[in-house]
Amino acid sequence: MRTLALMDPRTAWAPFEPSEKYPWDRRAAAHLYRRAGFGANQQQLDAAVSSQPQAVVDELLEQARINRDAEQFDALALSVSAGDHARQLAAAWLYRMQFSPAQLLEKMTLFWHGHFATSCDKVQSAHLMWRQNDWLRSHALGEFRKMVQGIAQDPAMLLYLDSATNRKSHPNENFARELMELFCMGEGQYTEENIRELARCFTGWEVKREKFRLNARQHDQGLKAFFGREGSFSGEAGVDIVLDQPAVPQFLARKLYDWFVADEPAPTEELLAPLVRTLRDSELQIAPVVRQILTSNWFYSSNAIGQKVRSPIELALGLLLTLEGTTDSFALSQRLDQLGHSVFYPPNVKGWDGGRTWINSATLLARANLVRHLLTDENSRFGGGSLSELVERHGCKSPETLVHWASDTLCAIPPDAVAINRLESLAKQFSGDRQRQAIEVIHALSTLPEFQLA
């Protein structure tokens, strides 16, 4: 099992200082774009390298704040949700992930979608799913408290966790449990009594005509006692009490670490302490801690680079963005569904497990098939034209230059010499057909373990 390289927590989260061992180059910039977004083409990488890492992260945060073209993407989602087809809505979001200049915002929205997992399978309304998605996006880098208060009253979430039928005679404990376990604090940080008392706060919360409503007659007005507080708490007050618990910043810091830094090994409490402090000092603001992570020494070290397994969405969009590709979002959505990564349809209330669970013998083959599909789909274009035109533009004139360029741009960690030789032999077999050659090389590359890592 891999162990964390030695670095004291203060140095670890201090601003990244490029060194000979960890230079600020295309590979480091590609790492940033893969984690803070879904990928970048060569031109974006060159522009990033000519700047400073902190400045690039600040620009990503600024793009998230401006959220340019948001109206256009919102209109796209609203238009497809009129037909009430969540699958079409998924295609609209994938399109947005790919085309939005606010890459970090979309990446964070995807993070919160997995965090506050809600499935259209149960909600049965594309429109409600879209409204939730819009809420997550609006607060993705803002105040966690505000986001949780909104999610607690979000009709899609209430329907998903059966909270819409929460009556004072029979408080439904689902939402109270998940609020503490999955959304704010993690396992072992609360008691069954806490759940029962908190659930009473949410009694009377309903969904009427697709909107949240407090049914005062069904709300338990009695005294509730939990986490050392006592009072006739409302649902909003209950959420606030949970968010006041010290376990919350610890829980959030760990989840953000998992999302941005590495799947494993688990970070120590000492390592996370500076991130927890940032969250606590900023009253659970998300942007400052995300900035701290993305600009840190730790983020650009071997503890982070190549230490995450690409999710199917990251795999597909990473390929497209790196190769300046565009494709059929409906078909892409279907393919991702087959790989278990269908947005608006998370597998359960815990969201996607991620990490190594993305990889097994069946999904490895399916991931390579997804890559081939993206390369060969009749609606796929690369740099506005064919793949062979793109590789030619990037100076890939021989099998060797093609393999070098492909592995360099598409892999976080370079494949070993044996794999490179195999790819070059393969490329030589298709020397007479540049298009086929590029497809076969990238497809073969996609079967390598290195390709699966981000």
Add this chain to the structure above:
Amino acid sequence: MKRRPVSAVLSVFLLFVLSGERGRAAEKSPAELLPATTALYVEIAHPDQLLDTVLQHPLRPKLEQTAVYRFATTSAKYRQFTAVRQIVETQLDATWQDAFKSLSHAGIVVGGDPATEGIAVFARTRDSARRHTILDKFVELVRLDAAAKKHEDPIEEHDYRGIPVRRIGDAIFAEFGEYLLITNKKDLGRQIADQYLDGSDSHLANQPSFQKAVAQRAQTSSAGWAYVDVAALRAAGVAKDLFRAESPDVAAELILGGIFAHLIKTDLATATLQIRDTDVELELATPHAADWVPATREFYWGPNNQGQAPAPITGLPNQLAGIGTYRNLSQLWVGVSDLFPTNQQVIDKLAEADSGLSNLFGGRDFGDEILGAIQPGIQFVATESEIPSGQPVPTVRLPAFALIFELKDAATMRPELRRTFQSLIGFFNIVGSTQGQPQLDMKTYDEPHWTLVTSRYLPPVDRAKDDPVAIHYNFTPSAAFIENRFILSSSEPLARQLLQIAPPGTPTRQTSPNTWGHVDAHVGREILQANRSALITQNQLKKGHTPEEARGEVDALLELLRLLSGADLTLGISDGTMALKLNIAVAN
């Protein structure tokens, strides 16, 4: 794969080479040269005239004014193409049109032979010396192009019994007499050459079915004519799905059952293409014999194959489409086990549906009593939708549509159908309420001469300004009755419009075909225009286009539709022929 511009132009040039005109009497015709096993024969008798018709068509200047044309002709690829074309024209010392005409004035024929799996293209000319010169220059160009790319000589040359033969890739070129022959199979090329040199009685022109097709060929000139040896295709096992006695499902049987009945019996089929300034017309035909249609398929063609579609309803504002067809639904329903003898799944589903529908209609037998109460013949109309006042306007606008039936005994059936319609709306409301769907509010209007039952979705309460209006607000399901007519409409305004058009009484049965259809391109364009933003959205998501690219493509489609007036289709049997005719008219 990127295609080299030079190669692209040379490929186009190949097409120019495939041309000819009716030859001199001494020369054997392509039908006399093609083997007897030929199953496909396509003839363009006057390619030069066809080229003139296309290039001088009144539509051309309109097309050239469209943004899509201007965009296409200013693209870098088109400029490259033009540059290479000019090189070729300089080399040939003729414009491509002139080269095409000089090579093709005597006609083009394409033959398909299942025995050799070969395709043969004959280009016929009276000026074989000119053809030879052009081909030589063409070969020279191909070689120059290959040399420039440092490729090997792509042309193999040899001789077959004194006929010079060239091979470029998979294509074999041979020149003899008035012909340039291009084929993809050596065996087929040899057979044709042997037939040209030796002659025998075994050739396509001697085949009885080909002779029958030629005899029935209309005397008026056409842009193109094709013959298919259907019996040979059946025997060869090609396109098996077309030659099955049993349709795959009820919908296919309803639409195509009568055509299938002919395809399993006929020995041949023909196609005739007409291109005029005002329209393009394609007619597909097979011979017809009365005993080819089994009793089970009488529902399709009617007694003695004389069933005729209802006369078209005219006068509907903004009508997008209309379809009228003779179909005896009762006969189809009760005869389903004979129509699908081997498809137990279809029989079971229909039996299940029959039971449910009979219950819905108060225990009356659905096939005999309900469908049996309807005159054979259905009419379908679609119009641009009109949203009733007070109803929200849906984000995606769908056309309104209606089915029109004539009842045999209106007095008996009216209350039955009205009550069933009301039950159905109630059923939708109950099911919808369990899924949180909006409810339909029903109203009945009883007038001395007509009855209208309408339903509307209740408008959403507290709808936010930016919320999309769901697609189901396109629908205000309605049922209407006037005289013998029963109208089932997706929209209340359309039902009211249909009530205002007096029933024509007994349809004119003398001239109506079995099936007719019409689409109005102008109204289609208006509907697409109303949904432009939804189309752009779909285009973005489907093709990965940017909004600008998507807008460009959708607007190009709308512009192209502006050039068309509409399309008409008829299917019928007359004078021993079953014919399917499609006519596409251009806008004035």
